[in-house]
Structures are given as structure tokens and as C-alpha cells.
Amino acid sequence: MDGLIVSKNTSKVGETVIKVLIADDQELIRHSLEIILKNISDIQVIDSVGDGKSVIRSIRKEKPDVILMDIRMPEMDGVQCTKIIKESYPNIKIIILTSFDDDDYILSALRDGASGYLLKGITIEELVDAIHKVHSGSAMINPNIAQKFIELYSEMAKNNQLVQVDKKAIHDVTEYEWNVIKHVAKGLSNKEIASKLKLSEGTVRNYLSNALYKLNLRDRTQLALWAVQTGKSEG
Structure with a gap:
């Protein structure tokens, strides 16, 4: 994040913050991120804390949409x-933002519900894009560790940490829902999926919600993990 410049955006009427x-x-990192994000019109930094317990206290009071963790x-x-x-707060999106490219951390964070895992060497534009994408329901993984995201499935299998789905439930998933699942597994946002499948974003959200309900999965990150580990992302 060193030496990067961000131009200040102009607020738009009706813009979601x-x-x-x-x-x-x-x-230093906290203050730098605050300064950077204050220049983005549709992002509001509501708090900045330095330890895990303070995070828990803050979310009870501030109710953030996204956490840079x-x-x-x-x-x-x-x-x-x-x-x-x-x-306790399944709707809060979490982006792990760290200097450490560590397999165990990647595995644990994604398994426990993180929507993104990014290294601190990313550009400001990439960080802002990640915030927007996870807020809209996408999962984001730094390109430098994307291959490890795939390699982790063998490790998950060894440790019996695979995402489990009832086999009977799989038969209830429709062809349209499978099409959405395949694109979710590739990391596409609802908007990108809608464009590729020539559907509205609302229809994509409905298919995604139906698939999550039928498969009894928590969120699209779990869905992506399951789809890749079972080969359902192919095609």
C-alpha cells in the first residue's frame, strides 16, 4: 500500500454507503487505511481498533457492513x-487483510466465513474493489494466493474439513441454480454472473439464495469451497 495515490470521488445522489x-x-496501518478510505465517497470508516476483543465490542455498537481484519x-x-x-452476525462481510501468506490461516479464515483474503501489497484500487465486491456478495482472494485456494482442498480432505452437503439435497438444485453456482465458484460477483447468463441481478440473487437454502450452506464462500472440492465448478 506504499506510495499509492487515490483521487477523491464525488458523491452520487442515493449512493449506498x-x-x-x-x-x-x-x-500506522490503521491510520493509513482510514486516510485512504475517507477519499472514497461511498465508504465510511465507522471505527478503527487494534485487537480482537475490541473488534467484538465495536461491532455490537457500530454494526459495520465490512470488516478489514x-x-x-x-x-x-x-x-x-x-x-x-x-x-452471531452472519451478514457482516470480513476481508482478511494481512502480510502473511500462510496456508493454515487461509484455510481457517475461509472455512469460518471470511469473504476475502488479501495481502497488504495490493493496490488501493484493488482494496476498494474488494470492499465493494464482498459487500455485494462476492468472495475475493488475492491473485498471489489464488492457486493456494485450490491446493487447500487436498489438505482439507486429509483433515476431514471438507464442506459437507446432504447428497439428497443436491438433486433439488435446478439447472439454473447450477449455472449460478459454477460462476460463484469462479469468484464472480452477482453483477458479473447476471451479465454472463443474461439475467437480472435480482434473479441471480434468488437462484443463489435458493441454492444456499437447499444445500444448507452458510454463504457463497462455503458454496464456492464445496463447488470446487466436488468438481461442481467445472463446465
Whole structure:
């Protein structure tokens, strides 16, 4: 994030504002992110904290839409925090933003419900894009570790950590829902899926919601994990 410049955006009438919570134990990083995101018209930084327990306290008060979560924090790390938050606040989107390209962390964070895992070397434009995409329901993974995202399935299988789905439920998924699932597994947003399938975003959301309900999965990240590990993302 060093040496990057962001131009200030002009607010649009009726624009949805995304409430963002920053969680990082390094004060310099927190302040830098605050300064950067204040220049984005549809993003509002509602709080900035330095440890896991403060994250939990803050979300009870501030109700953020998206959390930028560091992995290694005192009191409670980002993975533990993610697990607790997603159990109680499933609609809050979490982007793990870290310097550490660590297999165990990637595996745990995604399994516990993180919507993104990004390294701090990304550009400002990539970070802002990730915030917008996870807020709209997409999953975001840094290109530098995307291959590891696939490789982790073999490790998950060894540790019996695969996402489980009732086989009977699979037969209830319609052809239209399968088409959406395949694109979700490739990391596409609802808008991108709608464009490819020539559907409205509302229709894509409905197909996605139906698929999640039928398969008894928590969110699109779990759905993507399941689709890739079972080969359902092919085609």
C-alpha cells in the first residue's frame, strides 16, 4: 500500500454507503487505511481498533457492513474473531487483510466465513474493489494466493474439513441454480454472473439464495469451497 495515490470521488445522489471497520494492531496501518478510505465517497470508516476483543465490542455498537481484519492481533487473532462474528452476525462481510501468506490461516479464515483474503501489497484500487465486491456478495482472494485456494482442498480432505452437503439435497438444485453456482465458484460477483447468463441481478440473487437454502450452506464462500472440492465448478 506504499506510495499509492487515490483521487477523491464525488458523491452520487442515493449512493449506498458501506460502513467499514478497520482492525489492525499496527497504528500506522490503521491510520493509513482510514486516510485512504475517507477519499472514497461511498465508504465510511465507522471505527478503527487494534485487537480482537475490541473488534467484538465495536461491532455490537457500530454494526459495520465490512470488516478489514488483520490476522495477528493481541487478545484474539483474526481467525478466531472471524469465527465468532460469523456465528452471531452472519451478514457482516470480513476481508482478511494481512502480510502473511500462510496456508493454515487461509484455510481457517475461509472455512469460518471470511469473504476475502488479501495481502497488504495490493493496490488501493484493488482494496476498494474488494470492499465493494464482498459487500455485494462476492468472495475475493488475492491473485498471489489464488492457486493456494485450490491446493487447500487436498489438505482439507486429509483433515476431514471438507464442506459437507446432504447428497439428497443436491438433486433439488435446478439447472439454473447450477449455472449460478459454477460462476460463484469462479469468484464472480452477482453483477458479473447476471451479465454472463443474461439475467437480472435480482434473479441471480434468488437462484443463489435458493441454492444456499437447499444445500444448507452458510454463504457463497462455503458454496464456492464445496463447488470446487466436488468438481461442481467445472463446465
